[in-house]
Amino acid sequence: MNINLTLIGELIAFVVFVMFCMKFVWPPIMAAIEDRQKVIADGLAASERAAKDLELAQDNAKAQLKEAKAQAAEIVDGAKKRETQMIEEAAGKAIAERDKIIASGHAEIESERHRAREELRKQVAVLAVAGAEKILERSIDAAAHSDILDKLVAEL
Amino acid sequence: MAADTGSYIKHHLTNAQMCSTDTGIAFNKACENAGFMTLNIDTLLWSIVLGLIFLLTFRSVAKKATTGVPGKLQCAVELIVGFVDSSVKETFHGKNKMIAPLALTIFVWVLLMNAMDWVPVDLIPTIAGVIGGFMGVDSHDVYIKSVPTTDLNMTFALSLGVFFLVIYYSIKVKGFGGFMKELTLQPFNHWAFIPVNFILETVTLLARPLSLALRLFGNLYAGELIFILIATIGLFQLPVHFLWAAFHLLVIPLQAFIFMMLTIVYLSLAHEDH
Numbered sequence: 179m180n181i182n183l184t185l186i187g188e189l190i191a192f193v194v195f196v197m198f199c200m201k202f203v204w205p206p207i208m209a210a211i212e213d214r215q216k217v218i219a220d221g222l223a224a225s226e227r228a229a230k231d232l233e234l235a236q237d238n239a240k241a242q243l244k245e246a247k248a249q250a251a252e253i254v255d256g257a258k259k260r261e262t263q264m265i266e267e268a269a270g271k272a273i274a275e276r277d278k279i280i281a282s283g284h285a286e287i288e289s290e291r292h293r294a295r296e297e298l299r300k301q302v303a304v305l306a307v308a309g310a311e312k313i314l315e316r317s318i319d320a321a322a323h324s325d326i327l328d329k330l331v332a333e334l
Numbered sequence: 335m336a337a338d339t340g341s342y343i344k345h346h347l348t349n350a351q352m353c354s355t356d357t358g359i360a361f362n363k364a365c366e367n368a369g370f371m372t373l374n375i376d377t378l379l380w381s382i383v384l385g386l387i388f389l390l391t392f393r394s395v396a397k398k399a400t401t402g403v404p405g406k407l408q409c410a411v412e413l414i415v416g417f418v419d420s421s422v423k424e425t426f427h428g429k430n431k432m433i434a435p436l437a438l439t440i441f442v443w444v445l446l447m448n449a450m451d452w453v454p455v456d457l458i459p460t461i462a463g464v465i466g467g468f469m470g471v472d473s474h475d476v477y478i479k480s481v482p483t484t485d486l487n488m489t490f491a492l493s494l495g496v497f498f499l500v501i502y503y504s505i506k507v508k509g510f511g512g513f514m515k516e517l518t519l520q521p522f523n524h525w526a527f528i529p530v531n532f533i534l535e536t537v538t539l540l541a542r543p544l545s546l547a548l549r550l551f552g553n554l555y556a557g558e559l560i561f562i563l564i565a566t567i568g569l570f571q572l573p574v575h576f577l578w579a580a581f582h583l584l585v586i587p588l589q590a591f592i593f594m595m596l597t598i599v600y601l602s603l604a605h606e607d608h
Binding site for chain 1 (some may be wrong): 351367368370371372373374377378381382385388389392393395396397399400401402404408411412416419431432433434436438439443464485486487488490491492494495
């Protein structure tokens, strides 16, 4: 238990150990710890940034979706409008066509009737002449009485 | 039994000593007259082995230290280093690259040396006795004390190392004049009180290494003594020994921590200008 030379020996050992620790142990371990702290801090900052980016992107996507929906609605509206317009146009065209067809039909009927009447009128003249011949039992000079016949035909 | 117990305890509390005499290197009983020129080889052996275990373990971790995912050993080492670093940063606010490694060395080294207290008191002396027997020495003449901090030489070496650093940094930071002023103009700032101040401050200064060394020595010596006493009570020593060892879960780290903390405090006081 007496103080002896051991004290000096331990003092030397102490100094050597502390110096070794100061040169070769503390700096690399501290460097590793501090580097890792930096890495972790960077990672946390990056994740925070990523979360913000994600939120932003989500907002962006929502806005785009909304816009797209509005556009789609607009397009559908436009299409509906076009449809009714086209239907109306087609209906208008059809009516016009129908009217045209009816008109041409009328005109044809009119001209047919006119022709038929002329024919009839001619035939009536012939029939009248024939009837008159039969009634008079004599030949009527067609040339001499053509003025009467023409008057008759005109009256018919 | 009583005499046996006495010699048993005394045997366990005697250091293995070595000295050089006229007839060459001698051990223990032959060294009674060697006085200061004696080496406690067990204290030296165990403290240096434990110090090397500490330094080589930490060095191997430091060499392989990655900034990525650390291994388990690296985690443990970083835990200790981080703990010491935060203790230093809480107390010491100056710039000194020496204090943190010094605190780490003191903490882990003292912790390891204190932890030798947990080794059963008869294990190492018995092994040493057997080895001594093979070497032709009576096993009763083979002494070995395996807890270095139960040797005053060890604790005083640590506290004097710290004491020299305190004086070195006091003079370096405040200058020799500043250091002398601190010793002579406190606590009573008047020229007439210079001698009184000097005595008071010198006692304060000297009390620090003394208390530092004696606190560690006293705690561990008493603990070891109780362990030895417990080992003499027969079969009941097993539960009692367990209890005392469990209690040392508290004492051993606490004493290492106190030694480290006071070292930091003393050195930070040395850096402060009043």
